[in-house]
């Protein structure tokens with residue numbers, strides 16, 4: 341197969357190379373958004389115009405990328421571009437909370453930069469319904485497929501309607517938001533930075549799909565890459581669903597209860613029932629079943645199957661969210677007196693009021709716009725998709741029914757992307773072999789996928805971190821801090837087979853600041869809290 345890249349005239353790529361990014365303060369709106377998580381260095385904001393459609397030789401239409409920078413506290417050795425995952429999520433916003441940990445992890449010697457990808461936030465968003473009510477309805481229609489016997493058929497039809505509406509109303513923006521275009525944007529940003537002309541890139545989760553794509557398209561433009569919480573890029577582009585992602589979801593869910601029992605009732609109140617980890621886990625699954633037929637009233641909320649399921653799913657990201665899941669089981673199943681609101685307010689960094697319905701609806705449609713035009717499989721009928729549903733259900737009881745609606749919508753997607761990467765993803769060679777990172781138990785991207793993609797990158801090494809959750813930042817570890825900063829600063833890869841120990845146990849209050857302190861990180865870079 342030939343990459344589309346070879347068909348492009350080079351002038352399109354060079355025409356914008358002279359643009360520069362003017363970095364300045366963030367305007368008030370941006371400051372409000374990004375200052376809720378102050379870091380030891382002040383964020384800067386900037387914009388860069390890039391071609392809206394790189395595949396068009398005669399179009400001068402531009403797209404304005406919005407960038408956010410966390411400058412290096414020490415003398416900068418250059419910039420690292422960061423993608424925190426998705427697709428469809430607000431990259432700048434997520435980066436604004438992640439940056440506090442990324443600064444020490446890069447030795448304080450790199451400027452860190454993130455921009456909102458095409459199709460997200462204000463950057464060429466996909467709009468499928470002019471009527472905001474229809475848009476919200478479409479979002480609310482995305483329920484877990486195992487909610488009832490009839491849900492799954494309804495979801496297929498929801499997908500038919502959404503795919504058609506997006507095609508009718510959103511083809512313009514919707515055809516230029518593939519990962520291949522975002523890869524070109526990364527290179528445009530590198531050109532505009534006027535450093536050494538090379539991309540240093542750290543991708544988390546979906547960000548590893550972008551990393552694999554940009555490296556395959558522009559191997560000669562890459563200096564270093566970290567693939568963190570690696571997704572199987574072959575499945576992402578070529579399978580009906582991301583099956584491999586969910587292989588360890590249920591195993592991680594079990595660990596929530598075994599670690600609770602291990603921590604004891606002082607740290608995990610659910611352990612006070614003197615039940616085994618297996619009994620507590622069975623209670624969690626029973627709660628899920630009950631919530632299908634008789635949801636719970638919690639303040640102004642009806643806590644139904646979808647709400648319980650999504651709380652469980654969220655808890656797979658980080659052990660810091662485990663107390664919410666164990667509290668839910670404690671209060672709703674065992675009837676322990678305590679209020680969910682009280683539990684919520686005690687949890688670090690969980691701000692549910694920050695999530696607005698239109699905001700969530702926008703990330704949902706952005707996910708469709710990007711993933712559905714990247715994915716190259718289409719399924720003719722609902723019946724033909726049923727085996728994929730069976731496979732997802734058999735892989736994971738926690739995650740198996742959460743992606744079905746989104747996968748089914750993609751199988752019926754109609755917008756034709758202007759460019760999708762169809763080239764090889766094998767034998768990729770870049771200047772410094774990349775570092776792959778996987779946690780021992782990651783419920784969204786199993787370690788196996790890190791080994792899978794690493795096999796395509798000459799000389800690369802997989803670093804395993806012995807902990808729970810999604811990505812290296814979910815497991816504070818002095819060992820990974822040393823390995824990651826050594827890679828960025830010196831290009832040094834760990835020995836193959838290196839396994840880093842975690843330094844923070846579940847259900848305790850310590851986090852990265854304690855680990856940074858113990859590792860002798862410059863005090864002024866350590867964020868409090």
Ligand SMILES: *[C@@H]1O[C@H](CO)[C@@H](O)[C@H](O)[C@H]1NC(C)=O
Nearest residue numbers: 365366368371372375378382
């Ligand atoms: C961010 O917050 C700090 C402390 O609250 C304040 O001093 C600073 O001016 C704010 N920065 C911006 C860009 O709003």
Ligand SMILES: *[C@@H]1O[C@H](CO)[C@@H](O)[C@H](O)[C@H]1NC(C)=O
Nearest residue numbers: 393395396397398399400401
């Ligand atoms: C680009 O040029 C082609 C051929 O001349 C024309 O058909 C097309 O409409 C042009 N596209 C734009 C966006 O101007």
Ligand SMILES: *[C@@H]1O[C@H](CO)[C@@H](O)[C@H](O)[C@H]1NC(C)=O
Nearest residue numbers: 380413414448862863864865
């Ligand atoms: C700690 O970082 C600050 C900048 O944030 C720098 O001025 C100072 O020299 C650093 N201290 C050491 C010991 O490196």
Ligand SMILES: *[C@@H]1O[C@H](CO)[C@@H](O)[C@H](O)[C@H]1NC(C)=O
Nearest residue numbers: 462463464465466467510513
């Ligand atoms: C398409 O993207 C442009 C540029 O970001 C934006 O101004 C426009 O509103 C978007 N169109 C739709 C229909 O959302």
Ligand SMILES: *[C@@H]1O[C@H](CO)[C@@H](O)[C@H](O)[C@H]1NC(C)=O
Nearest residue numbers: 605610611612613614615674
């Ligand atoms: C659990 O066991 C401890 C120690 O054996 C005992 O003190 C406590 O009362 C028990 N709690 C329950 C709820 O049975």
Ligand SMILES: *[C@@H]1O[C@H](CO)[C@@H](O)[C@H](O)[C@H]1NC(C)=O
Nearest residue numbers: 373376690691692693694695
């Ligand atoms: C939660 O987020 C909302 C919206 O971003 C903000 O107004 C509110 O202050 C935040 N609450 C806390 C406790 O951070």
Ligand SMILES: *[C@@H]1O[C@H](CO)[C@@H](O)[C@H](O)[C@H]1NC(C)=O
Nearest residue numbers: 486732733736737738740741
């Ligand atoms: C779907 O629901 C059935 C019946 O409630 C249950 O036995 C099964 O484990 C569920 N599977 C998934 C993947 O949710």
Ligand SMILES: *[C@@H]1O[C@H](CO)[C@@H](O)[C@H](O)[C@H]1NC(C)=O
Nearest residue numbers: 572574575584791792793795
């Ligand atoms: C990687 O995953 C893909 C898709 O599941 C599979 O076809 C391929 O054989 C795997 N490669 C390796 C090296 O494991």
Ligand SMILES: *[C@@H]1O[C@H](CO)[C@@H](O)[C@H](O)[C@H]1NC(C)=O
Nearest residue numbers: 447822824825826827829830
């Ligand atoms: C990079 O290498 C130098 C020289 O070997 C060493 O002193 C330094 O600690 C290394 N930096 C990191 C972050 O590992």
